Amino acid sequence: SQELEQSPQSLIVQEGKNLTINCTSSKTLYGLYWYKQKYGEGLIFLMMLQKGGEEKSHEKITAKLDEKKQQSSLHITASQPSHAGIYLCGAPRFNAGGTSYGKLTFGQGTILTVHP
Amino acid sequence: EAGVAQSPRYKIIEKRQSVAFWCNPISGHATLYWYQQILGQGPKLLIQFQNNGVVDDSQLPKDRFSAERLKGVDSTLKIQPAKLEDSAVYLCASSVRQSEAFFGQGTRLTVV
Numbered sequence: 001s002q003e004l005e006q007s008p009q010s011l012i013v014q015e016g017k018n019l020t021i022n023c024t025s026s027k028t029l030y031g032l033y034w035y036k037q038k039y040g041e042g043l044i045f046l047m048m049l050q051k052g053g054e055e056k057s058h059e060k061i062t063a064k065l066d067e068k069k070q071q072s073s074l075h076i077t078a079s080q081p082s083h084a085g086i087y088l089c090g091a092p093r094f095n096a097g098g099t100s101y102g103k104l105t106f107g108q109g110t111i112l113t114v115h116p
Numbered sequence: 117e118a119g120v121a122q123s124p125r126y127k128i129i130e131k132r133q134s135v136a137f138w139c140n141p142i143s144g145h146a147t148l149y150w151y152q153q154i155l156g157q158g159p160k161l162l163i164q165f166q167n168n169g170v171v172d173d174s175q176l177p178k179d180r181f182s183a184e185r186l187k188g189v190d191s192t193l194k195i196q197p198a199k200l201e202d203s204a205v206y207l208c209a210s211s212v213r214q215s216e217a218f219f220g221q222g223t224r225l226t227v228v
Contacts, residue, residue, distance in 0.1 A: 102217030106158030
């Protein structure tokens with residue numbers, strides 16, 4: 001099965017600072033999802049990257065996929081306390097009929113704390 | 117659009133007891149997933165349903181876990197008997213084909 005390693009495992013930043021979270025796969029990436037989770041709650045979908053070199057942005061969050069490096073990065077610009085939470089990357093796995101986009105192998109998560 | 121509904125939100129049981137979780141997916145979503153998330157780890161897939169059929173249950177501990185999705189809508193996940201290591205958040209998710217999964221709020225299970 002696909003192994004995903006996230007770094008750093010935890011991150012504490014001051015409000016207004018930029019930050020980057022990385023997700024590295026031990027196997028070929030055919031796509032990559034980013035989710036955010038508040039402690040003890042469900043996952044909120046952030047972005048899906050499907051092609052090598054793809055970059056997507058939503059508000060102050062930008063994610064990129066580097067297929068050659070088997071890596072994705074999530075960058076937050078001018079962080080705010082509302083960005084605090086656990087960020088999870090997930091890679092789609094496969095059924096006999098092809099890629100199943102909701103069937104994911106997840107990294108261990110990065111805990112982000114933003115101090116006001 | 118209503119999201120994925122799960123109940124209960126919290127459950128505390130003693131080891132060797134049984135417990136059941138319920139999930140109602142987003143209307144029209146044929147695919148339903150159950151994930152287990154142990155504290156400090158990412159979610160791990162337990163079982164995937166397509167309508168009312170099981171697509172993948174390779175990581176479901178079948179000696180104690182069971183799941184069903186009658187009529188291809190709601191689903192229940194049962195643990196019998198529970199062990200201390202089953203303490204986790206159980207997440208239900210649903211999707212349509214070729215789209216991202218939408219997750220429920222989860223059920224936090226504590227086994228004492």
